[in-house]
Amino acid sequence: MxxxxxxxxxxxxxxxxxxxxxxxxxxxxxxxxxxxxxxxxxxPSVADALRAAVDRSDTGYGTSASGLQEALAGFALRRWGWTIDPGSVTGVTDVATGVVELFRVLSSPGDAVVCNTPVYHPFFDWVEDVGARVHGVPLVHDEAGWRLDLERLEAAFRTGPAVYLLCNPHNPVGRAHRPDELAEVVRLAHRYGVKIISDEIHGPIAYGETEFTPLLTIEGASEITACVFSASKAWNLAALRCAVIITADAGMAELVARIPRDVRWRTGHFGVIAAIAAFEHGxxxxxxxxxxxxxxxxxxxxxxxxxxxxxxxxxxxxxxxxxxxxxxxxxxxxxxxxxxxxxxxxxxxxxxxxxxxxxxxxxxxxxxxxxxxxxxxxxxxxxxxxxxxx
Ligand SMILES: Cc1ncc(COP(=O)(O)O)c(C=O)c1O
CATH class of the missing domain: 3.90.1150.10 (Aspartate Aminotransferase, domain 1)
Structure with missing residues (x-):
């Protein structure tokens, strides 16, 4: 090699x-x-794809149906052994939009959204956007590093929040949550009837010593989880505005289908083109x-x-x-x-x-x-x- x-x-x-x-x-x-x-x-593969799009004046509206769903499914399977049904991938403008639109479907004003603090600060703004309130559950930190506090998470779930917004891997502490922790999160969410939005934008940026575990690969997660993902962090494409919501269950897909249809038209076309290039050749x-x-x-x-x-x-x-x-x-x-x-x-x-x-x-x-x-x-x-x- x-x-x-x-x-x-x-x-x-x-x-x-x-x-x-x-x-x-x-x-x-x-x-x-x-x-x-x-x-x-x-x-280079991304830059070439964008240049070619400019050369053919391919500057119209974007759609995730132009190959993005299949490209993502191919990448997720090769990289993580994660099987995604291309038909369950919905294009959105960016991760922020995906999460906020999911909040609108899954919560009502005044509801609680659980997240683990300290956390990527726009999470607080996104919750506020929909009139919900943050129920923060601090991460644990000791010599072994940062991790979820599953006991306090259970106590928070017991209070009946509408949604748990998981940051996987976690910004800012960089924790790649372990499969056993995620399995416990899923068990608790089922037990207390909490839906999970898993923000996995940092998933591809996991270093060798720890694997990133997509939440939807955990048994039982599919019935309660919507994953929001994008190529924008790992390939530095934030300018181009393209992210996806991924589900793996008919009930969750039905909830995603309630997001206003027009949201799908707000995906950046160059973002779709760049993401396809990243997933297929990047x-x-x-x-x-x-x-x-x-x-x-x-x-x-x-x-x-x-x-x-x-x-x-x-x-x-x-x-x-x-x-x-x-x-x-x-x-x-x-x-x-x-x-x-x-x-x-x-x-x-x-x-x-x-x-x-x-x-x-x-x-x-x-x-x-x-x-x-x-x-x-x-x-x-x-x-x-x-x-x-x-
Ligand atoms: C955890 C997390 N989610 C979402 C985003 C923003 O994603 P987007 O630009 O697709 O809204 C970031 C950006 O750093 C992030 O760290």
């Missing part, structure tokens, strides 16, 4: 010409490692991206150990996000502000991820070795400046 090479990352001056949110939210002297988009260059690139991320993850661990040993973290098993406990640095509840002001490095605010986030930042390491090194250098500089001022 030949050596796997890292994916390409443009130099900083080229990255800075991007118009995306990550690169345009802060002044140019700030190094952004914020929102979950990658600095990697596009997978696996080799994905493996190289994972290898690259794995190296960045190790590099971050080494940099922190050497230069900021007070920062504690459990390296993520999945996602390219590092959830960093900065409490021992003494920078207060919002260390992000200190890093931004004194180090000119932008990280995500820990408290935004809900209870348990105070004193944390989230760092996106899907970048070059040089940028990552510079980011940690800036964090060290910020810490030093604050100490000097004290």
């Amino acid at each position: 030949g050596e796997i090479v890292e994916v390409h990352v443009d130099p900083l001056e080229v990255l800075r010409t991007r118009l995306s949110s990550k690169w345009r939210t802060y002044p140019v002297d700030v190094l952004p490692l914020t929102v979950a988009e990658m600095d990697f260059s596009l997978a 696996e080799e690139w994905l493996d190289r991206a994972l290898l690259t991320l794995d190296r960045r993850r190790a590099q971050l661990g080494a940099l922190l150990a050497e230069q900021l040993p007070e920062v504690a973290w459990s390296p993520p098993e999945a996602t390219y996000l590092a959830w960093l406990n900065c409490r021992a640095l003494g920078l207060g509840e919002e260390p992000r502000d200190v890093f931004l002001e004194h180090g000119r490095v932008a990280l995500e605010s820990g408290p935004r991820f809900g209870p348990g986030g105070a004193g944390y930042v989230r760092l996106n390491f899907a970048t070059s070795a040089e940028v990552l090194e510079e980011a940690v250098r800036r964090m060290v500089r910020a810490r030093g400046r604050v100490r000097i001022r004290d």
Whole structure:
């Protein structure tokens, strides 16, 4: 087997010409490692498919019936041994839309939606969008890392929530929930009559040591689960707006069918084209991206150990996000502000991820070795400046 090479990352001056949110939210002297988009260059198969679409002026409306469903089914079977019926795949604009539309079907205003905190902060907004309320269940954290608190989850389910929004793998802590944990989640959800929406957008970004387990591969999950998935995180396609809802049961499919028909027309056509290319021809690139991320993850661990040993973290098993406990640095509840002001490095605010986030930042390491090194250098500089001022 030949050596796997890292994916390409443009130099900083080229990255800075991007118009995306990550690169345009802060002044140019700030190094952004914020929102979950990658600095990697596009997978060639995806770039070629998009170029070909432009060449044939294929710029009309998108439909998941143009091969997306089959491409996804092929990928899921090869990658995870997960059998998806292409007919049970519904295209939507993005994961946010898929989850919110499912909330509209599965809950009524005032209902509770359970999720595990700290969590990807737009979950709170999505729940609010439909007039429901968040019932947060904290994750457990110990020397073994982060995981679901199944006892507290059961206590939450007992209160009769409408939906459990599972983040699998979990953003920001990077936990790839284990099959036995997911089996218990399914058992509890059946017992208390709770429907599950499983946000699996980070599924393909699991490192070798832990497998990602799609919830719908767990026995008994299909009758109560809708999975929301997209190629957009693993192949960096957020701009193109394409995600899918996947079911594996007639009853759940009937619920998804209640989503207004027009929602299906809001899937980005370039997103569909790019996702098909990613699923059919993008696996080799994905493996190289994972290898690259794995190296960045190790590099971050080494940099922190050497230069900021007070920062504690459990390296993520999945996602390219590092959830960093900065409490021992003494920078207060919002260390992000200190890093931004004194180090000119932008990280995500820990408290935004809900209870348990105070004193944390989230760092996106899907970048070059040089940028990552510079980011940690800036964090060290910020810490030093604050100490000097004290
Ligand atoms: C867990 C999770 N769900 C959803 C999204 C957003 O997905 P989309 O852009 O398809 O709405 C993200 C983006 O980082 C995420 O981390």
